[in-house]
Amino acid sequence: MPTGVAIRDPRQQLFEAAERVLLREGPSALSSRAVTTEADCAKGVLHRHFPxxxxxxxxxxxxxxxxxxxxxxxxxxxxxxxxxxxxxxxxxxxxxxxxxxxxxxxxxxxxxxxxxxxxxxxxxxxxxxxxxxxxxxxxxxxxxxxxxxxxxxxxxxxxxxxxxxxxxxxxxxxxxxxxxxxxxxxxxxxxxxxx
Known part of the structure; x- marks a missing residue:
C-alpha cells in the first residue's frame, strides 16, 4: 500500500489479515510481517496502533x-x-x-x-x-x-x-x-x- 493512503479501520483490517494467515498457515506462520503483508499495508501501520x-x-x-x-x-x-x-x-x-x-x-x-x-x-x-x-x-x-x-x-x-x-x-x-x-x-x- 502506498505511503499516505488512508486505511479504513486499520485495526480491523489487521485482525482480519491475521485471521486469514492463521486459517491458511497456522499459528507458527503468524508474524508482524505476515500480517501486514496480508493486510497490504506498511509494517509501521501495525506499530502505530499497537505497542x-x-x-x-x-x-x-x-x-x-x-x-x-x-x-x-x-x-x-x-x-x-x-x-x-x-x-x-x-x-x-x-x-x-x-x-x-x-x-x-x-x-x-x-x-x-x-x-x-x-x-x-x-x-x-x-x-x-x-x-x-x-x-x-x-x-x-x-x-x-x-x-x-x-x-x-x-x-x-x-x-x-x-x-x-x-x-x-x-x-x-x-x-x-x-x-x-x-x-x-x-x-x-x-x-x-x-x-
Missing part, C-alpha cells in the same frame, strides 16, 4: 472473546425454546468456528501471549474459558426453566461440552466432522440431565 506484536495478538484474542460474549445474548434468548441440544450445537458451532479454533492454537503456542492474557483471565485457556462461561450461564437458565434436571452441575457440564466440541472441531487441515457428530456428542454429554 508491539504481542499487544496486537492479545487484542486479536480479546476481539474474538468479545464475539463470544456477544453470542451469549443470542444463546440466552434461545433458552426455553427449541431443543437444548440444537441450541448448544448452534452456539458451539458458532463460538468454536475455524477462526476461533485457530486463535486457541495461537494462545496455546505462545507463552508471552498467554502471560499477557492471564492479566485479565487468570484461569483456563482464554477464549475456551469464555465460551464455557457462556454455556454455563445458558445451561443454568435451562435448569431454572426445568429443561435440565435440578441437580445438573452446569459448571462441570459447560467445560465438558467445550472440550468435546473442541476435539471434534480442532483439526485445521482435515475435513470438518459430519453435521450430526456434534449433536451426537452433545446428546451423549447432556443426556443424563435433559428432560
Amino acid at each position: 508491539d506484536f504481542d499487544a496486537f495478538l492479545a487484542e486479536l484474542v480479546l476481539d474474538r472473546i468479545a464475539r463470544i460474549d456477544a453470542r451469549a445474548a443470542t444463546l440466552q434468548a434461545a433458552a426455553g425454546r427449541g431443543a437444548v441440544v440444537d441450541n448448544l450445537a448452534d452456539a458451539l458451532t458458532d463460538m468454536l468456528g475455524p477462526v476461533a479454533v485457530a486463535v486457541v492454537g495461537l494462545v496455546i503456542s505462545r507463552d508471552a501471549l498467554r502471560a499477557r492474557l492471564r492479566e485479565a483471565r487468570p484461569r483456563g485457556v482464554p477464549l475456551l474459558g469464555d465460551a464455557a462461561a457462556v454455556l454455563a450461564a445458558y445451561l443454568a437458565t435451562e435448569r431454572d426453566l426445568d429443561r435440565l434436571s435440578p441437580d445438573t452441575d452446569v459448571d462441570a457440564l459447560a467445560p465438558t461440552l467445550i472440550g468435546a466440541a473442541h476435539l471434534l472441531l480442532a483439526d485445521r487441515t482435515g475435513a470438518p466432522p459430519d453435521p450430526g457428530a456434534l449433536r451426537r456428542v452433545i446428546t451423549g454429554v447432556t443426556g443424563a440431565w435433559l428432560r
Whole structure:
C-alpha cells in the first residue's frame, strides 16, 4: 500500500489479515510481517496502533472473546425454546468456528501471549474459558426453566461440552466432522440431565 493512503479501520483490517494467515498457515506462520503483508499495508501501520506484536495478538484474542460474549445474548434468548441440544450445537458451532479454533492454537503456542492474557483471565485457556462461561450461564437458565434436571452441575457440564466440541472441531487441515457428530456428542454429554 502506498505511503499516505488512508486505511479504513486499520485495526480491523489487521485482525482480519491475521485471521486469514492463521486459517491458511497456522499459528507458527503468524508474524508482524505476515500480517501486514496480508493486510497490504506498511509494517509501521501495525506499530502505530499497537505497542508491539504481542499487544496486537492479545487484542486479536480479546476481539474474538468479545464475539463470544456477544453470542451469549443470542444463546440466552434461545433458552426455553427449541431443543437444548440444537441450541448448544448452534452456539458451539458458532463460538468454536475455524477462526476461533485457530486463535486457541495461537494462545496455546505462545507463552508471552498467554502471560499477557492471564492479566485479565487468570484461569483456563482464554477464549475456551469464555465460551464455557457462556454455556454455563445458558445451561443454568435451562435448569431454572426445568429443561435440565435440578441437580445438573452446569459448571462441570459447560467445560465438558467445550472440550468435546473442541476435539471434534480442532483439526485445521482435515475435513470438518459430519453435521450430526456434534449433536451426537452433545446428546451423549447432556443426556443424563435433559428432560
